[in-house]
Amino acid sequence: MGYLASMRIWRGNSEAGQLENHKVEVGEGEVVLDVIHRLQATEAPDLAVRWNCKAGKCGSCSAEINGKPSLMCMTRMNTFAEDEEITVTPLRAFPVIKDLVADVSFNYKKAREIPAFKGPENLKPGEYRMEQIDVQRSQEFRKCIECFLCQDTCHVIRDHEENKEAFAGPRFFIRLAELDMHPLDQLDRKRDAQEEHGLGMCNITKCCTAVCPEHIKITDNAIIPMKERVVDEKYDPLVWLGRTIGRRKAD
């Protein structure tokens, strides 16, 4: 065990920055974050990096490794050849604060714009009854660790800053889907997704699903079903009538 890896690390701030080359020792079984930490403890004590659990559970150490949005704590060094150059850069869809740390406040802002779960008024705490099969669909989306890699990779905002206003992004489409599929939620989430959060702007290229470290089927299980039901609702005259009279949730 033990070799020197060639790391190219982005250093800089919101104004300017560049890639710096470092040779860093790698131990057996290590991940990219270990190597970044070694660099911090040796050559670059002021290298900024955000991390926390180091076990793929908190979603803090998101960055781009050789251009691919990844968790640094879950990217094993042995997935690269020993002589391969490994480039680590901050999330590109968000403003840089310093080095590998990006300003992800966009996501917290969007989170606040989605109305919270609203349970039935007539059920008291302890009276909720739901079947496992019914909660399972939403549970898949609640596995989300908010690493925001899906948000980073989504080309609707990655290359189009101007879309950020109208588009909440894949993380929040699964939040909306989770609430929509929650057996006891009382609000209409589909219309909200379409009209307030830009669901229609997604053209299902599945890039989000590809980078999700929790392997949530964002596109297939959340976005596509939501899109289908938005369409059903829009064009189904009975649903339209029901909604117009304003009595109940469409489904």
Place this chain on the structure above:
Amino acid sequence: MAEFERHEYDVVIIGAGGAGLRAAIEARASGLRTAIICKSLFGKAHTVMAEGGIAASMGNVNSKDNWMVHFRDTMRGGKFQNNWRMAELHAKESPDRVWELETYGALFDRTPEGKISQRNFGGHEYPRLAHVGDRTGLELIRTMQQKIVSLQQEDFAETGDYESKIKVFAELTITEILKTDGKVSGVLGYWRESGEFVVFEAPAVVLATGGIGKSFKVTSNSWEGTGDGHALALKAGGNLMHMEFIQFHPTGMVWPLSVKGILVTESVRGDGGVLRNSDGKRFMFDYIPPVFVKQYADTEEEADRWYTDPDNNRRPPELLPRDEVARAINTEVKAGRGSPHGGVFLDVSTRLAPEVIKARLPSMWHQFKELADVDITKQAMEVGPTCHYVMGGVQVDPDSGAATGVPGLFAAGEVAGGMHGSNRLGGNSLSDLLVFGRRAGVGASEYVAALSSKPKLEQAEIDRALASALAPFKGDSKENAYAVHYELQQMMNDLVGIIRVGAEMREAIEKLEAMKERAKHLSVAGDTKFNPGWHIALDLMNMLLVSEAVAKSAMEREESRGGHTRDDFPTMDPKWRAIHVITSWDGSKVSTERQTLPQMPKELAELFDVDELKKYLLPEELAQLGMGGN
């Protein structure tokens, strides 16, 4: 001194894990303007790492369960060292705290009747842990985070400002609690990115900062577990109690080195996983202590029957409380019966079908596959003890969470002491966060309401705190904080670890003195702008202070109990049961003091068999309870 950012709040909550967020919900409900401060981003606190579940005697799976059984299990788990009042409140209130989470949007796994499912766990007599696969902590933190957001949405609807009543300050570290005339008047902190200082003026502060694991080499704790709250309380004049009781979780990953210490959930054993040594033997049958022989099976056949027929069989010894299992693993490894990387084997692959394993333990499957190239549906895991949790913490009033000796200071969750006694049961942590988080929120609100005027922040106090935060830039040595931290972790692991002995602890206390001296002279390069070297220097001060409290408390207690095992005093001694070791700080050193634990009232004592009480209590204590005669 330059002007810096200032805020005024009714209550400042330090820590945004389960306890801090639950306290915030309660404080806002009482009308307090509330600041929540977290070292990480919002929603990343260590609560997220909890796996197994939340213990609450809802009785959904076995209707025989109730708060009295939960109370009994908690006291047994803590070897009767617990503050009985906290254990009582916890057992009584945890079902309501869990049900309330459903109204916030939490989605727990279900029973066939559609109720919240509950799973078995070490030390719990009945299936008691509400859970979501093995990612219960994530569900808890996300639910609380989303509840905070929903309250902010209500405030927005009312005032046009999301942050009019609750504001989250993320990536900010608090370095000192500020006082005026002996009362809390605010806190000083710094933004981690910019290094700029922030002053919060507030009459009440709730500590919800979690644990101290980063003082040990092998730990399941993240970088945040540096004992900040424990140190803040000591520095503010509060007491710590029970600091000798540290839980080494029996099953942490042992390989690869870079993930050594990361937790392997107890649910693996709760769901049927067994521990074997290198001879293939299920060794836990050899380690059932006398106090537990009535509850644990002594043959593999009986143990295996228990999973399907718990009413007529005793539990498998793999589900003994964590301290027992951790010690057993430690002994097996020392005896040369360990696994190739210095642990033992935890096997679920021969016990459950692959699809069941993936459904019930998804994140364990994922964690081993991705970090260790081990497929747990086909192979055994290698596991060993890891520093997981500190039972000790700030001495508080059980009902309100008010810290002893510091008006305006409150503590809840891992940073508070007493609830778990000498050893915490799995699943009792998440419920602790919710029960006592809420109570600290109420306690802080009542305290603020009763104040005739808010203590005014004094500039001299701010300057004092500022000088101490900047001290690492003024050091005169070339030493760096990383090196001292590394030595501290190794030393605590070696000398005040899972098995302790007087001579080694004396050595640890001497070494800590030397490290404290070195830490005074550390010199940090650069300035305060995102400077991990400075952050670690400040964290190190906290870790040294807390480690001194741990080592001195451990030295003081001359017996073995729960998360405190001494080779030179290997047995539990009823004389020590009623004694709490309390630590305080005089500005330069930690000192210890023994206090007598309040006696549990008769109606709670009567929940136990007299024969069981005799194992823990002295004859005169039993006589006081009127239970001595028989």
